Amino acid sequence: xxxxxxxxxxxxxxxxxxxxxxxxxxxxxxxxxxxxxxxxxxxxxxxxxxxxxxxxxxxxxxxxxxxxxxxxxxxxxxxxxxxxxxxxxxxxxxxxxxxxxxxxxxxxxxxxxxxxxxxxxxxxxxxxxxxxxxxxxxxxxxxxxxxxxxxxxxxxxxxxxxxxxxxxxxxxxxxxxxxxxxxxxxxxxxxxxxxxxxxxxxxxxxxxxxxxxxxxxxxxxxxxxxxxxxxxxxxxxxxxxxxxxxxxxxxxx
Numbered sequence: 001x002x003x004x005x006x007x008x009x010x011x012x013x014x015x016x017x018x019x020x021x022x023x024x025x026x027x028x029x030x031x032x033x034x035x036x037x038x039x040x041x042x043x044x045x046x047x048x049x050x051x052x053x054x055x056x057x058x059x060x061x062x063x064x065x066x067x068x069x070x071x072x073x074x075x076x077x078x079x080x081x082x083x084x085x086x087x088x089x090x091x092x093x094x095x096x097x098x099x100x101x102x103x104x105x106x107x108x109x110x111x112x113x114x115x116x117x118x119x120x121x122x123x124x125x126x127x128x129x130x131x132x133x134x135x136x137x138x139x140x141x142x143x144x145x146x147x148x149x150x151x152x153x154x155x156x157x158x159x160x161x162x163x164x165x166x167x168x169x170x171x172x173x174x175x176x177x178x179x180x181x182x183x184x185x186x187x188x189x190x191x192x193x194x195x196x197x198x199x200x201x202x203x204x205x206x207x208x209x210x211x212x213x214x215x216x217x218x219x220x221x222x223x224x225x226x227x228x229x230x231x232x233x234x235x236x237x238x239x240x241x242x243x244x245x246x247x248x249x250x251x252x253x
Contacts, residue, residue, distance in 0.1 A: 003091040003119045004145050004168040007042055008204055014226025015217070015252060016043040016206060017233050018095065020063040021080075022072025023049070024237050029080045032237075035245040037090050043206075045122065045228065046081075048074060048096030059231040063238070074104050078112050085117035093147065095122040106135060110142040120145035120168055128165060136165075147171050152192040156199065163201040172196060172205040172224060185210065185219050197223040217252050 007014065017036050021029045029046070036044055047060070049067035084092070094113065101109045101123065113121070121144055126135070131146060139146050145168040150159050152175060162170060174189050185193075189210075196205060204225035211220050212232035220227040229252065236248045 002143060002145055002168070003089075004043070004093070007091050008169060008225065010042075012042070013217075013221040013253070014042045014206055015040070015249070016045060016208075016226060016228040017041050017249075018045040018047060018060075018208075018228055018230035019233055019237065020047040020049055020060065020067050021077045022067035022070045023063040023234070024066070024241055026067075026070040026072060026076075027080070028237075028242050029077065030084060031242050032245065033084060033088055033092070035242065036249065037088050039246040039249040041090065041249060042226070043091045043093065045093045045095045045230075046077070047230075048077065048094060048100050050097045050100060052097075057231055059234050059238075063234045074100050074109070078116060081116045081118075091119045092117065093120040093122055094118055098123045098126045107138055110138055110144055113144055114142040118144065120147055122147045122149070122171060124149050128162060132165060149173050150196070150205075151175070152188065159196065159199060159201070163199075163203055166203045168203065169225065170201065170203050170205045171228070172207045174207050174209045174211075174220065184216060189219075193220075193223040214252055 019032055033044055033046070047064070049064040049072050051068060121139070123146070126146075128148060131139075136146070147168055147170070148162045148166055149171045150162060151173040154162075174185065174192075193207075206226040206228055207220035207224050208228035208230065211217055211227045211229045217227050217229070233248060236244070
């Protein structure tokens with residue numbers, strides 16, 4: 001069974017951490033992954049840096065720019081991760097824009113993910129219909145779960161279509177804005193969380209965008225299976241490097 005599916009079956013709220021590969025320094029990627037697992041994180045999203053990250057807030061954009069300046073490439077990331085399954089057992093997801101995957105070659109990319117032990121992909125700019133028509137068979141052949149995003153503006157009909165097409169979890173974007181840490185969720189987000197919970201979807205939902213501390217983690221997971229922290233963790237890396245990851249994770253739950 002895919003590691004994502006296994007993890008989702010556990011009777012606990014999922015804490016997922018996102019970080020940008022090759023940041024803060026080029027060779028930090030593996031150490032960050034290992035430290036996150038050792039400190040109790042359930043799932044890790046490894047960001048593929050991209051030169052034009054439209055959906056990302058300033059913190060993740062800056063980390064992506066720095067990672068590219070550091071020399072991070074898709075090929076180098078695969079090289080860094082080639083032995084990751086010797087030391088890490090939790091689910092690993094690559095997250096990024098579809099352009100670098102196309103440039104690498106979609107089939108070659110999926111093959112490399114399978115060889116390394118990557119469990120899934122989050123490609124926000126890969127439309128559902130294009131995925132189903134052109135890439136679904138290929139992704140499944142290599143054991144990759146494709147994770148789709150929904151927002152407060154996503155219609156019920158669209159949510160159901162995404163649920164039908166999904167096999168792991170649905171990435172529930174908390175607001176229509178770009179990524180970034182927030183102090184808390186307002187009535188709009190609460191209504192959205194309740195609306196999706198009431199739909200009784202077959203796939204669990206994990207909330208991203210705006211999770212930064214124990215309060216927002218608890219708010220986000222009151223109606224969902226888990227939450228993703230990205231910008232707040234990258235800020236921690238910016239200020240502290242790879243030291244103190246345990247302290248950061250310990251403040252969340």
